[in-house]
Amino acid sequence: MTISADQIPAQTQDRQPALESEMTPPPQYDRDSYKGSGKLKGKVALITGGDSGIGRSVAVLYAKEGADVAIVYLDEHGDAEKTQQLVEAQGRRCLLIPGDISNDQFCGEAVQQTVDQLGQLDILVSNAAEQYTEGDMDEIDAARLGSIFGTNVFPMFYFVNAALPHLKEGSSIIITTSINAYKGNASLLSYSTTKGANLAFTRSLASRLMDRKIRVNGVAPGPIWTPFIPDAMPAESVEGFGKQVPMQRPGQPVEVATCFVFLASEDASYMTGQVLHPNGGVVVGG
Structure with missing residues (x-):
């Protein structure tokens, strides 16, 4: 069941990252009609930003498909514990790894902890990000750029570098980019720029890892109802999100997470360097 834009009331949160547990209405991270079929049986996935939003839904659907998951998050402990409960309810293991992904040492430790405790690593999902609404150019100063690139861009390199020694032929890396990498967004200038970097990284890394038969693909969501929205937009802008x-409604995390299942599975064995576009009907080039 989807949620119409009219069901989204004005709201904001006074913390970043925002909490899924405080959103109204709650995002849809699963649906009863989704039945796993063992697409990821015996696999281990590491998901950054896995505590909530798209990351939570990916964790739940991966568990339904037979994977154990490690989720990396900053400090949203309540949301992360909820995700852990949802994964474990599917009979799979869920490792919680809180920390700051802008720190390359932490990223390496997170990968090693995943391998040590879950036994292997087959799927890396680079999903964590931050965004800001910017009215004027002078809001985008060195501190802002350092923060947003330190969260949205640099950790892709940190996690991939740490993960590659553990990834085998047939492994998959999936990067969350954005519709804004293709069409731009005047009020999300710094964020859109980092999402363009995510896109370029996806395509370049896919070529680099072709000989190792490790696939690298991306997902470019449109307006999805996640904690990103109340933590980055003014309350009045959230109303009717x-x-x-064209579909005139927000997407739900579960409507995006199915793309991550497909790209991680053998169903996408002939795809690398590609991007899927769950965006409500917007046609974008590239």
């Missing part, structure tokens, strides 16, 4: 796309 999602009306701007």
